[in-house]
Amino acid sequence: MAPSGIPPNLQKLLKEPKFSSRSQKSGEYDDGTKKLRRMILTDGIPLDADPSLRPRIWKILLRINEVSADTYLDYVARGPCHVREKIRNDTFRTLATDRGFKERVREDMLVRLLDAFVWKNHVDQQQRDRLGFTYVQGMNVLAAPFLYTMPSELEAFYCFSKFIEECCPLYVQPTLDGVHRGLKLLDKCLKIVDPELFDYLRKKKLSAEIYAFPSVLTLCACTPPLNEVLRLWDFLLAFGVHLNVLCVIAQLLLMRDDVMKEPSPMKRLRVFPELDAINVIGVTVTLVRDLPEDLYAELVKHPYAP
Template identity: 40%
Template sequence: MYIWLILLNAPPLRTDVYLDLVRQGASPAHAKIQNDTFRTFQGDPLFRRRVTQNSITRVLNAVAWRLNDAHEARVNGWQSPPTLSEFSGSPDTSRMSRHSFTTGARTEPSTTNDAEQIGYVQGMNVLCGPFLYASRSEVEAFTGFERLITQECPGYVRGSMEGVHKGLALVDRVLQVVDQKLYDHLIKHQMEAKIYAFASVLTMSACTPPLTEVLKLWDFLFAYGPHLNILCIVAQLVVIRDQLLNSPSPNQILRSLPSLHADRIIEQAIPFATKIPEDMYEEIVNHAK
């Protein structure tokens, strides 16, 4: 977990800051959070033994309070909360070029509508889960999770979820470039990425078990940029290419992607970075912002 925090450029957070958020109790998103917590990796016994629903609820409510406070600060022109402002000078791993990858105060008031506001959305519990599983404390999990959703993929957790929709379109476009035949087969069966890959984009593939492989995949994503999950989703399709091409109903296969094999997916995904056009790669880098 310490390595994740370093790769995400997330400095340590004082425990009392987290505890203050927890003491605020149920956030405005508490009802949604309660509906989601019991679903978090419910089929993984290792996760259930290590992470309690109460822990998930506390961290998600704390993040929801922080996002709510940040929204009020932007609207009213106050200074941003510390955990949102203190990262602003850190380098951004998502802006690492593909060449390096294949060889990382008082402000003006603003108006923000619900579609633009970063807040709790269904699926954030799955993004939070690996942090709680890998961390030694809730404070660590909170720090890494908040950094991820506020700096690396805020577009995934805005009301409109525009980053997710951009990511889905990019999955289709990347697949068309790297495997035209497979792309044509899926489109023929009306299997656009929005049909089968929504959860994979939103959760950075954490929705696909096993959790141990998710952790390995996230090591790669945090080292080279979470945006590369788009290439990893395409790689998951290419790994089962023959199975999809030989099936008259590929939708049956893609109802749930096969179990993750992080090493194999990463091996498939890396060459894609050199095959896609430069402007498309730039879109991948920025799609979740």
């Protein structure tokens, strides 16, 4: 145990910069942001006292300093983007079983935000040479927590855009390159942290590509309930979306006994149990210390480094 009372693996997470943002590969967070990260890791965000706390903290972690209503309205005024039909094919089923989400977030809000994001990056691509974005599978689910959490559609748009463009740009390329890299890394990490479970799944011809694709693609937002997804995203926004791979492994370990007893484990893996963010984060943090440094470095970079 470290002198401060925080286990060494927690100390590692608290000390390391948020590598998942391409704009921050070095340098230290200011003291205020470090305190936020420590709070998220050790206690969670105390939402009972102030429901506006989470949106404010997410904006701090994403470094959203200003938003422009005029700019957003300009994107919206352009109307349907060239992939509107593809967007509409997905938006109606976004978190469809979550009544709270459906009551707070209308489908037209989600469509408008995704249209605007496509237009934004069409303009950005014309103005400078950079990684391009359009609408791809899973982006509707990644946008959902921002629309649910933020006080306005405007703030949700800027948070979502920053998140996609800096934290996980390779997850939303047409080839979903970051997602597939994450799935390969999931197999590598599982083989190290639980070789018996890894071997059992392999004997059943189950790789992460088969059973973990939705969880990696959506950063676990596909697994209800939404309030637990938000708690998990507090952690991912504070420490990096690369840790989602370990969060999926944590869910596997929490259901390990049932999976190992199941002659056809895909029956258990097809739908994960309801998300328990506190336990998943606790297991995830312990997994960090078990990975070799070179593998962990690969994990850190996979959402954003080509």
